[in-house]
Amino acid sequence: MIRLELSQLKPGMRLARDVILPDGRLLLLAGFVVKPLYLRKLDSFRIEHVYVDEDFFEPVEEFxxxxxxxxxxxxxxxxxxxxxxxxxxxxxxxxxxxxxxxxxxxxxxxxxxxxxxxxxxxxxxxxxxxxxxxxxxxxxxxxxxxxxxxxxxxxxxxxxxxxxxxxxxxxxxxxxxxxxxxxxxxxxxxxxxxxxxxxxxxxxxxxxxxxxxxxxxxxxxxxxxxxxxxxxxxxxxxxxxxxxxxxxxxxxxxxxxxxxxxxxxxxxxxxxxxxxxxxxxxxxxxIAVYAEGTLVLLNTGEVGSVVSSGHVGGSRQKISVFSNKAGPPVLQPYIVDLNERADVEIVEVFV
Ligand SMILES: [Fe+2]
CATH class of the missing domain: 1.10.3210.10 (Hypothetical protein af1432)
Incomplete structure (x- = not known):
């Protein structure tokens, strides 16, 4: 793991540590492969440095x-x-x-x-x-x-x-x-x-x-x-x-x-x-409230991407969970259907 100035960070690198704002909010998670969109987000929050995995690089194109x-x-x-x-x-x-x-x-x-x-x-x-x-x-x-x-x-x-x-x-x-x-x-x-x-x-x-x-x-x-x-x-x-x-x-x-x-x-x-x-x-x-593909954090500590965006005042979202901040590593992604889990809610939106 190495520490980089934001100006050295490139799309395709993988974050080795969570990026947390001064007020304690999670901005991006360890394990995310950096996309051009994330650079804009990090810059907008004036993040000065991040930690990345040294041996990892996966080419990413800007849409x-x-x-x-x-x-x-x-x-x-x-x-x-x-x-x-x-x-x-x-x-x-x-x-x-x-x-x-x-x-x-x-x-x-x-x-x-x-x-x-x-x-x-x-x-x-x-x-x-x-x-x-x-x-x-x-x-x-x-x-x-x-x-x-x-x-x-x-x-x-x-x-x-x-x-x-x-x-x-x-x-x-x-x-x-x-x-x-x-x-x-x-x-x-x-x-x-x-x-x-x-x-x-x-x-x-x-x-x-x-x-x-x-x-x-x-x-x-x-x-x-x-x-x-x-x-x-x-x-x-x-x-x-x-x-x-x-x-x-x-x-x-x-x-x-x-x-x-x-x-x-x-x-x-x-x-x-x-x-x-x-x-x-x-x-x-x-305006799909949570567009499909949006990465979200649930109050259970599970992290996943929205596969069904839900409807305000109607159905809730379905999330494909691929990581868990609070538990063991997730080896096989699984679906959490918020319609069936009244105790679970989205607490953070990444990108
Ligand atoms: Fe105005």
Missing amino acids: EEERLYNHAAATIKTIFAMARRNRDADIVQVRETVNDILNRVMENETVMLQLTGIRDIDSYTFLHSVDVCIYSIIIGKKLGYGKDPLMTLGMGAILHDIGKCKVPVEILQKPDKLSDEEFHIMKLHTVYGWEIIKNSYQLGTKIANVAFQHHEKWDGSGYPMGVSANDIDPLSRIVALADVYDALTSDRVYKKKELPHVAAEYILNNSGILFDPFIVDLFIDS
């Missing part, structure tokens, strides 16, 4: 989807930086990025879903924008939208928070509750977003409207206008839901992330209150 995801994040990061300095943005590149995400989701949405949800606090806004775009397109696809409406939806989703570039960083990253005045300024990102998209980028009203309305709530309790139900544009209702789900499942300066099934239950409990009930149903059906 096309991972390349696309990283490219999308870099594009949106540039757009935010430009907007902050009042410089012209390369909207053609944003359009190409959304088009690539759209095409990929049409082919295989599961792989795109597996990429969402890994980010640190600093890069939150950019990666959140990409994730909201992916979720929104998946919901739009489920609604039967054609290519043009899906492009409009994807553009609105990826740019929904662009107005935040006009909000002071001290407010955006404040760990404590915002004062009334700070919250007032924060809420203005919806109006700024409209102005930037409509005036600076010369994009259509429908895209600008998503930025303007993405904090409106089904019951009229949102902002900036407090409109309700069908007075909120359908595209904004989709992005509003994707935005909340992604925020709940992320670590933020002021809170730890929720597990996907906890976030999805929150959405379900607020169906018809904060969110359009019709879109909630589509969301619950289409």
